[in-house]
Amino acid sequence: DTEVTQTPKHLVMGMTNKKSLKCEQHMGHRAMYWYKQKAKKPPELMFVYSYEKLSINESVPSRFSPECPNSSLLNLHLHALQPEDSALYLCASGTGGSGANVLTFGAGSRLTVL
Amino acid sequence: GENVEQHPSTLSVQEGDSAVIKCTYSDSASNYFPWYKQELGKGPQLIIDIRSNVGEKKDQRIAVTLNKTAKHFSLHITETQPEDSAVYFCAASKPGTASKLTFGTGTRLQVTL
Numbered sequence A: 001d002t003e004v005t006q007t008p009k010h011l012v013m014g015m016t017n018k019k020s021l022k023c024e025q026h027m028g029h030r031a032m033y034w035y036k037q038k039a040k041k042p043p044e045l046m047f048v049y050s051y052e053k054l055s056i057n058e059s060v061p062s063r064f065s066p067e068c069p070n071s072s073l074l075n076l077h078l079h080a081l082q083p084e085d086s087a088l089y090l091c092a093s094g095t096g097g098s099g100a101n102v103l104t105f106g107a108g109s110r111l112t113v114l
Numbered sequence B: 001g002e003n004v005e006q007h008p009s010t011l012s013v014q015e016g017d018s019a020v021i022k023c024t025y026s027d028s029a030s031n032y033f034p035w036y037k038q039e040l041g042k043g044p045q046l047i048i049d050i051r052s053n054v055g056e057k058k059d060q061r062i063a064v065t066l067n068k069t070a071k072h073f074s075l076h077i078t079e080t081q082p083e084d085s086a087v088y089f090c091a092a093s094k095p096g097t098a099s100k101l102t103f104g105t106g107t108r109l110q111v112t113l
Helices: none
Strands: A004-007 A010-013 A018-025 A031-037 A044-050 A053-057 A064-070 A073-079 A087-094 A103-105 A109-113 B004-007 B010-014 B019-025 B032-038 B045-051 B056-059 B062-067 B072-077 B086-092 B107-112
Touching: A004 A087, A010 A018, A018 A031, A018 A087, A031 A073, A044 A064, A044 A073, A053 A064, A073 A087, A103 B045, B004 B086, B010 B019, B019 B086, B019 B107, B032 B062, B045 B056, B045 B062, B072 B086
Parallel strands: A010 A109, B010 B107
Antiparallel strands: A004 A018, A018 A073, A031 A044, A031 A087, A044 A053, A064 A073, A087 A103, A087 A109, B004 B019, B019 B072, B032 B045, B032 B086, B056 B062, B062 B072, B086 B107
């Protein structure tokens, strides 16, 4: 079983809806990530939180709004999405440190925008 | 920024044969090179990784080699089994608590009976 838990596993929403994706880890990691993965493509970085502060935003449209309420939780708020935003959204947490940043991924939330 | 190239995009081998996937990276500051396996409908799972101070690492049927001078690293799977069939991604990152992990384009491995 993965140590990074994502909910929901599947989400279908209309373009006018507001929904949220949730991610939880209890490994004590202080870095958390959102990646987006389209079919047959590699994961693409969206956001990175370090010590609950946003440290990287890869020029993601404002209709995606991340939130890190505490060191164990990461949310991605969705509003006014487009059909092309349909994808697998992956959360990850990282060990950090100067030697290597080992990322553990969740199973993902598959989003369909109608 | 970092750019990671991965070859081949698809690889078909017979059960019991070996499979090799190759990646190159562009940023000489990268020091950590993981390999992830992704099965259909699942998230990427770390299968092996290597740090820049090591040239080779092995874990049972899986090995990874790193050539820092050439900025090249490879995944070797021996005695392949049907359950090895999946998409494999190489990746690279630099040191840091919240460093970015950049993925290669992926290799779809099919192990046939």
